[in-house]
Amino acid sequence: MPEKSTTLTHLNSSGEAHMVDVSGKAETSRTARARGSVRMKLETLEMILSGNAKKGDVLATARIAGIMAAKRTHELIPLCHPLGLTKITVDISENRDLPGLDVEVLTKVTGQTGVEMEALTAASITCLTIYDMAKAADKAMEITDIRLIEKTGGKSGDYLAAEEKSAS
Template sequence: MLTHLNAKGQANMVDVSDKVSTQRSAQASGCITMNAETLAAVCNNQNKKGDVLATARIAGIQAAKKCADLIPLCHPLALTKIDIDFEIDTVKQQIKVSSLCKLNGQTGVEMEALTAVSVALLTLFDMCKAGDPSMTISEIKVLTKAGGKTGLWQRTTET
């Protein structure tokens, strides 16, 4: 059954009012690959636009909070926790962005976690494009989700 269509086949926000409110969380990640010089500028806080990682962290947090404004039919959620973390890999010339979103509610937070990662990565691209316009954003995915009637789900592979 398609849950985002009503009996007439029209777009419809799912009614979650009868669902039990539970602690819910989701983690997502993605990465951006760039040339060594641009990555070094980020790591050494020498990007001409300022503190790239701090700006991307704020952008990711704001994006998670605005997910329902960006993705049709998403429920507006009262998130209680949003974390954005960065992992620098100088060998692969990548920055991995990870997010964690949490709430106590009636629907999951996967879309908020994915939106946080996506916008943080786009912000990294925007702030670094002068140094490397050929950067690549990839591997955006949900890593874990917890809560609700399905309980815990974890990605079993890195693909």
């Protein structure tokens, strides 16, 4: 496993923020998976799943918003590199135990830097869009547990969240 650096890479020698130069890095295949959830009343979940939300198709709109967010991460998060993403999937599934919706995003690129921020941004915006489209019915919804689940590729190696390791 590669040794972890304790140096903050987004600061120059004077402590000023700058975008990291990745031009010397090899292009490798990189992926990231992120998750998040939206907890809501059971009635709100049923309204969304039945397609009866006043604002329209919540799931389709949230999925598109997540994809768009991944593609625009570099415009939203300072110092992120613009990436030519080769794959973005946004999966939304019902979770009766919450009750609510679980979101999982997969991003992929062949490039010189990772796609974790793109996956996390997409998961966040997908959850926010679900909230926005259903807030008239349930202002008490909660967006929870946005986190990186897995990353592959790059110099720092692979990462798999502890919850995923125990599930396999």
